[in-house]
Amino acid sequence: MxxxxxxxxxxxxxASLYQNQKNGKRRSVVGIIGYGLxxxxxxxxxxxxxxxxxTFCAGVFSYIDMGWFYYLLMGMLSIILSVFGSxxxxxxxxxxxxxxxxxxxxxxxxxxxxxARLGGVYLTALYYELLSFIPxxxxxxxADGFTASNIIGAIAALIAISxxxxxxxxxxxxxxxxxxxxxxxxxxxxxIIALVFFAAYYYVYFKAAAYLNDFLKNAxxxxxxxxxxxxxxxxxxxxxxxxxxxxxxVLGVTIVIMLVVYKIMVNNYTKIMTTNKGEKxxxxxxxxxxxxxxxxxxxxxxxxxxxxxxSYMLNCGLGVLFLVVVGATAIIKPDIIREFTSLTGGSxxxxxxxxxxxxxxxxxxxxxxxxxxxSVSMEGKCFWILRSLPVSxxxxxxxxxxxxxRLTLVAGLFASVFLGRExxxxxxxxxxxxLATAFxxxxxxxxxxxxxxxxxxxxxxxxxxxxxxxxxAFIALFGGMAxxxxxxxxxxxxxxxxxxxxVMVACLVLEVVVAAGFYCWLKTIxxxxxxxLG
Amino acid sequence: xxxxxxxxxxxxxxxxxxxxxxxxxxxxxxxFIGHNGAGKTTTIxxxxxxxxxxxxxxxxxxxxxxxxxxxCKSILAYIPDNPDLYEFMTGTQYLNFVADIFKVDVNERxxxxxxxxxxxxxxxxxGSAISSYSHGMKQKLALISALIHQxxxxxxxxxxxxxDPKAAHLLKEIMRKVCDKGAAIFFSTHVLExxxxxxDKVAIINHGKLIMSGTMEEVKGNTSLEDxxxxxxxxxxxxxxxxx
Numbered sequence: 001m002x003x004x005x006x007x008x009x010x011x012x013x014x015a016s017l018y019q020n021q022k023n024g025k026r027r028s029v030v031g032i033i034g035y036g037l038x039x040x041x042x043x044x045x046x047x048x049x050x051x052x053x054x055t056f057c058a059g060v061f062s063y064i065d066m067g068w069f070y071y072l073l074m075g076m077l078s079i080i081l082s083v084f085g086s087x088x089x090x091x092x093x094x095x096x097x098x099x100x101x102x103x104x105x106x107x108x109x110x111x112x113x114x115x116a117r118l119g120g121v122y123l124t125a126l127y128y129e130l131l132s133f134i135p136x137x138x139x140x141x142x143a144d145g146f147t148a149s150n151i152i153g154a155i156a157a158l159i160a161i162s163x164x165x166x167x168x169x170x171x172x173x174x175x176x177x178x179x180x181x182x183x184x185x186x187x188x189x190x191x192i193i194a195l196v197f198f199a200a201y202y203y204v205y206f207k208a209a210a211y212l213n214d215f216l217k218n219a220x221x222x223x224x225x226x227x228x229x230x231x232x233x234x235x236x237x238x239x240x241x242x243x244x245x246x247x248x249x250v251l252g253v254t255i256v257i258m259l260v261v262y263k264i265m266v267n268n269y270t271k272i273m274t275t276n277k278g279e280k281x282x283x284x285x286x287x288x289x290x291x292x293x294x295x296x297x298x299x300x301x302x303x304x305x306x307x308x309x310x311s312y313m314l315n316c317g318l319g320v321l322f323l324v325v326v327g328a329t330a331i332i333k334p335d336i337i338r339e340f341t342s343l344t345g346g347s348x349x350x351x352x353x354x355x356x357x358x359x360x361x362x363x364x365x366x367x368x369x370x371x372x373x374x375s376v377s378m379e380g381k382c383f384w385i386l387r388s389l390p391v392s393x394x395x396x397x398x399x400x401x402x403x404x405x406r407l408t409l410v411a412g413l414f415a416s417v418f419l420g421r422e423x424x425x426x427x428x429x430x431x432x433x434x435l436a437t438a439f440x441x442x443x444x445x446x447x448x449x450x451x452x453x454x455x456x457x458x459x460x461x462x463x464x465x466x467x468x469x470x471x472x473a474f475i476a477l478f479g480g481m482a483x484x485x486x487x488x489x490x491x492x493x494x495x496x497x498x499x500x501x502x503v504m505v506a507c508l509v510l511e512v513v514v515a516a517g518f519y520c521w522l523k524t525i526x527x528x529x530x531x532x533l534g
Numbered sequence: 535x536x537x538x539x540x541x542x543x544x545x546x547x548x549x550x551x552x553x554x555x556x557x558x559x560x561x562x563x564x565x566f567i568g569h570n571g572a573g574k575t576t577t578i579x580x581x582x583x584x585x586x587x588x589x590x591x592x593x594x595x596x597x598x599x600x601x602x603x604x605x606c607k608s609i610l611a612y613i614p615d616n617p618d619l620y621e622f623m624t625g626t627q628y629l630n631f632v633a634d635i636f637k638v639d640v641n642e643r644x645x646x647x648x649x650x651x652x653x654x655x656x657x658x659x660x661g662s663a664i665s666s667y668s669h670g671m672k673q674k675l676a677l678i679s680a681l682i683h684q685x686x687x688x689x690x691x692x693x694x695x696x697x698d699p700k701a702a703h704l705l706k707e708i709m710r711k712v713c714d715k716g717a718a719i720f721f722s723t724h725v726l727e728x729x730x731x732x733x734d735k736v737a738i739i740n741h742g743k744l745i746m747s748g749t750m751e752e753v754k755g756n757t758s759l760e761d762x763x764x765x766x767x768x769x770x771x772x773x774x775x776x777x778x
Contacts, residue, residue: 292634
């Protein structure tokens with residue numbers, strides 16, 4: 001019976017290769033090959049990154065004979081990556097699987113279903129090992145030699161890590177399931193957690209090289225201290241170097257813990273499978289409501305759609321946050337801005353250059369906000385509501401655009417006003433920065449909305465498909481960045497013919513003209529196209 | 535109230551509905567029956583201005599849906615076969631959103647929300663997110679949102695699907711009351727017994743073509759509506775039989 005269930009599990013895994021997740025249709029042969037090659041490229045790219053990191057460190061650790069410490073670090077890195085990648089997979093595969101009730105109604109033993117489900121999670125963990133731990137192990141063996149103990153040790157560590165990841169994924173997956181049931185403002189909390197993660201990621205990313213160099217210089221001393229004060233870590237690390245007693249101990253302990261977790265999960269099978277108890281009922285209290293105009297009602301609806309989806313905010317609203325951060329940085333740490341502007345020497349050309357560079361940065365952040373583009377797709381199966389209400393199609397488009405325009409305009413003005421002030425910009429240069437950012441916010445919104453209407457995707461089951469995998473979101477995001485690059489190119493070439501001030505005026509005019517072009521398209525053809533999207 | 539004149543709608547080369555003509559007067563409950571894929575939903579969506587159609591005209595209260603879609607929509611209410619509502623809103627937020635769009639006075643909407651929510655017994659759930667609602671509760675919320683602005687014409691696609699027997703009974707009562715006050719209702723259904731008991735008139739559509747239409751007595755004669763329907767379904771090539 002397990003074989004049948006595993007086969008079904010594998011069909012799910014391979015379905016993404018053969019089936020378009022967006023429309024459920026089978027991919028063409030070219031599509032399958034293309035998708036397969038894309039996945040292979042991603043896999044090789046990530047594996048190469050870990051291999052490069054391993055090569056950077058392996059030589060030093062091999063030289064000072066601290067292979068155990070190298071494997072301990074690489075193993076921990078691999079566990080972090082694998083758990084982060086597997087925990088949400090576990091959450092959805094084990095705790096939220098859509099076929100839970102179907103399988104529960106069949107004559108199947110709990111352990112059979114659980115084993116098949118965990119098999120899928122284990123394979124995911126193995127895939128992440130393939131990306132991270134295996135390249136690191138190969139890098140070490142290139143430095144230290146492909147000896148029997150090194151190979152056997154690496155295989156034992158690979159098995160131990162994959163089982164350990166499975167254990168952690170099961171426990172954390174259960175934690176995610178319990179927490180997600182109790183959270184009230186899921187969207188906001190998810191956004192905050194994600195932003196903290198991003199901030200930590202970028203902090204580590206920018207500091208990584210310096211930390212790694214310092215660490216490698218003192219590796220021997222740190223390693224000796226760990227070996228003395230935390231022998232468990234030494235035992236875990238030396239398992240990968242082929243130390244027989246460590247291998248037996250680590251593998252034995254990991255397997256025993258896994259068996260205990262497995263036993264607990266099987267015994268609580270039904271409870272786990274039906275963990276999702278639905279959303280908490282909120283008591284209804286009659287409140288005095290204020291009526292809104294049609295335009296306001298539509299705007300509020302669009303704003304609610306945006307702010308009540310963590311995915312929407314994270315995928316399409318990060319630019320707004322960055323603009324706020326830039327403005328806040330200018331207020332809190334003006335020295336950074338002044339230090340940068342002092343490099344130009346205070347000349348008029350220098351100030352023009354500062355104004356252009358800072359405007360480009362702000363426009364880049366503006367282009368990272370593509371709230372309007374997926375807004376049509378995000379209607380999904382609810383599109384009938386707007387289509388059946390007594391509102392004109394233009395009112396619908398205006399409401400969808402106004403969320404992005406208002407958010408990016410306010411954030412953009414906040415950033416440009418304070419950044420320009422701290423940069424010491426005055427007169428024309430200051431006005432250019434403020435106006436160019438504001439016009440660009442409007443242009444990008446109309447541009448995104450245009451492609452939102454031209455390339456909608458209503459047939460999604462997960463809103464991620466509308467936000468991330470839709471052509472409109474892709475074009476809006478990268479097209480916006482291309483606009484920034486295009487304006488840069490225009491400035492560069494025009495400046496060879498006319499003076500910079502005139503170039504800047506030309507840019508402002510061009511922004512207005514292009515924005516007006518998209519506006520006219522939306523008001524005429526866009527309206528008709530949207531009306532035909534029944 | 536609703537006049538459909540020779541409407542044809544194509545999906546590519548295929549005619550989903552072919553030269554359909556119907557006339558629904560104020561005070562009438564008009565049933566629309568047909569097999570799966572016969573063209574009921576296409577007709578209904580065309581009437582509501584959701585779908586564009588190639589030929590013919592649809593008039594609501596004398597106004598063309600093609601030329602004055604917004605004015606037409608302001609006096610009608612549409613309830614789809616599957617009540618997909620904004621799951622990011624609570625029940626109250628959704629009802630207030632609809633009321634705002636239809637410019638319903640604050641006090642009137644408050645009264646109507648209370649009245650219909652009490653009737654359908656979902657008052658206590660209005661504060662909860664729509665994502666937590668069952669299919670039946672969503673259907674009830676969609677019904678309340680349709681009634682909140684007192685439309686002159688209600689167009690419903692399979693309104694009884696998902697409703698419990700009590701709610702279905704209440705809906706039938708409300709439908710009758712609304713029509714007694716001068717509004718009209720045009721709805722599709724597969725429940726022929728309901729259509730037979732509830733409707734003043736009925737139309738049968740088969741493969742996009744209107745086969746029969748008229749008062750219930752005229753359409754079914756001495757037999758049952760089920761017998762008439764099954765007879766038509768067996769003979770798919772039957773031409774249009776206009777009773778009236």
